[in-house]
Amino acid sequence: MRTGNEPIQARSPLRLRFALTLWGLVWAVGGTVAFAEVGRSGWAIACGVLATVAAVDLAIIVHHIHQGPHWQPGRDIPPYRPLHGGRR
Template structure:
């Protein structure tokens, strides 16, 4: 249930998800290159597929971070009213 105070009280895990995606991206790139160099094409393909997934996830996280604090997950959720200016 929504209380209406979510914009002021919500905590976002987007920054943590960004760094975890970046960490995974580094490992998947290293894994792909490493498995190609040792001649394991199957494992290289698995790491390559995970590399693609991590890249898409990273792009979505960056997009959501750039949308700002009023990102709305769907059409069925009404938009928040703008925050009151601070005095």
């Protein structure tokens, strides 16, 4: 059943986002180190910025995971706010 407010109530699989962001963070940090060692400062800065963005995203994901079922619903929690009453 669609309620019409799915974009507002959209939920993402936070554990998958956590794993993918962690993977990206590892590669971005590795790229930063590797490019800095070979003297490619522009690419090192770009990877550093990407690592910073990934770290901030990781912090937000961890915060949402710690908020509980509102952000990380279980199987018994519906993915939308159920309608109460008749049609609008």
